[in-house]
Amino acid sequence: MSNKPKKLIEKGKRLDGRKVDELRPIKIEVGILKRADGSCYMELGGSKVIAAVYGPRAVHPRHLQEATQVIIRYRYDMASFSVKERKRPGPDRRSIEISKVSREALEPVILKEYFPRSVIDIFVEILQADAGTRTVGINASSVALADAGIPMRGIVSSCAVGKVDGEVVLDLTGEEDNYGEADMPIAMTQEGKITLLQMDGNFTKEEFTRAIELAKKGCKEIYEIQRNALISKYEGVNNV
Amino acid sequence: MKLVIPGDLLSDDAKKAGEGTYVSSGRVYASIYGILDRKELRVIPLFGKYMPHTGDTVIGKVVDISFSNWIIDINSPYEALLHISEHPDRIYPFDMGRHLDIGDLFIAKVKDIDATMRVDLTLENFSPLRNGRVIEISHTRIPRVIGRGGSMINLLKKELDCNIFVGQNGRIWVHGEEDDMDMAIQTLLKIERESHTPGLTDMIREMIITEKKGKRK
Structure with a gap:
């Protein structure tokens, strides 16, 4: 790829005009799918995602069920039109791995012992991808889980941090991800307990600490937006 | 009334924790998304599946x-x-x-x-339901269909000339004349849609009366 821009950060501003510690514009809509028990549409800049939650419901095939707690199935799937070059539809190595880590990012907050012998299915469809799709998927499904009335210890928020032109930045875009030096998606609860941490690239020890701090700030902002999206669905109730 | 989401801190008094909450290191947090009932320190669900309880x-x-x-x-x-x-x-x-x-x-x-x-x-009833109709609404809306002390359900039975049985699991059986059943079902679905608005019983009463007047003409 030769169309690499010369500089990804110029005078403290990034290619899309953001500061280094700024998130892309976020849009969240709750309960957009009628047939799902809980659903959420979320946009983070160019990344657009739909999450649907079904359950708790009976487990099929039956041998997967657990006698003491609910099991959780998470499916991350990219639409064939979500990227520039057509993506071959269906699960592949990458999406299977993302499904696993995303499931594990949400599992610790779900009060699983409330629903023995049942399953919660989470489906995440990436409609348009521009870096950070797994974090958007986690954010959206965590809102969809709350919308489905599933008991949880809290809401999980997630964002990516990375290194671009030697600087630690929040919420990378596709270009920054491709030409940058590091990309690190993080998910955490509102108290700051980390449930997902992956890294591609290199950070020094100092950069890593800075990156975690930045991610905490980003997750906090996302948490407020998630919260507002849920509350505003029944806005009238608050004024009673 | 106040809406809460999972993880919201509700109280420091762990002894009072009610339904829809959990206790972590002595503090009470909301575990579901719903309406907070401050008096009993519980969260009234707005969504979710019906979980059977003995006696329902x-x-x-x-x-x-x-x-x-x-x-x-x-x-x-x-x-x-x-x-x-x-x-x-x-x-x-x-x-x-x-x-x-x-x-x-x-x-x-x-x-x-x-x-x-x-x-x-x-x-409860030895013969299966052979006549009338059964509709399904979210079980979280059932308390609103019944109303405080049965106010809503009595209103519906009286004004709509229907026999109505409300199951705790969100299924409602309606039996009466065809026209009355149509209206009863429409009303029940309206209650489900607008269950979070205050003064619902009065609003439904007015709606039924105006609707009935329209029919007579």
Whole structure:
């Protein structure tokens, strides 16, 4: 790829005009799918995602069920039109791995012992991808889980941090991800307990600490937006 | 009233923790998304699946017949069992379908639930529901359909000339004249849609009266 821009950060501003510690514009809509028990549409800049939650419901095939707690199935799937070059539809190595880590990012907050012998299915469809799709998927499904009335210890928020032109930045875009030096998606609860941490690239020890701090700030902002999206669905109730 | 989401801190008094909450290091947090009831420190759900409780009256649907049990769908993640001996008549296992067949709806009571969520039912009404209609709404809206001290359900029964039975699992049986049933179902669906608005009983009363006037003309 030769169309690499010369500089990804110029005078403290990034290619899309953001500061280094700024998130892309976020849009969240709750309960957009009628047939799902809980659903959420979320946009983070160019990344657009739909999450649907079904359950708790009976487990099929039956041998997967657990006698003491609910099991959780998470499916991350990219639409064939979500990227520039057509993506071959269906699960592949990458999406299977993302499904696993995303499931594990949400599992610790779900009060699983409330629903023995049942399953919660989470489906995440990436409609348009521009870096950070797994974090958007986690954010959206965590809102969809709350919308489905599933008991949880809290809401999980997630964002990516990375290194671009030697600087630690929040919420990378596709270009920054491709030409940058590091990309690190993080998910955490509102108290700051980390449930997902992956890294591609290199950070020094100092950069890593800075990156975690930045991610905490980003997750906090996302948490407020998630919260507002849920509350505003029944806005009238608050004024009673 | 106030909306809360999972993880919201509700109180420092762990002893008061009610439904829809959890306790972590002595503090009470909301575990579900819903409306906070400050008095009893519980969260009233707005969404979610019906979880059976002992003593609930529900409307069940026969989905299968096994050797000595009817297998019943109660609009919940768990299927319920109705044992052959719960029926007042002496029935032979090969004859079960004649009394309650697959697809039949009937009113039942939750007799017992064990730790693995095996649900046992007992019959409330011995014959299946053969006439009228059954609709399904979210079980979280059922308290609104009944109203405080039964105010809403009594209003509906009186004004709509229908016999209405409300199951705790979100299924409602309506029986009456065709026109009355149409209107009853429309009203019930309206209650489900607008269950979070205050003064709902009065609003529904007005709606029914104006609708009735329109019909007479």
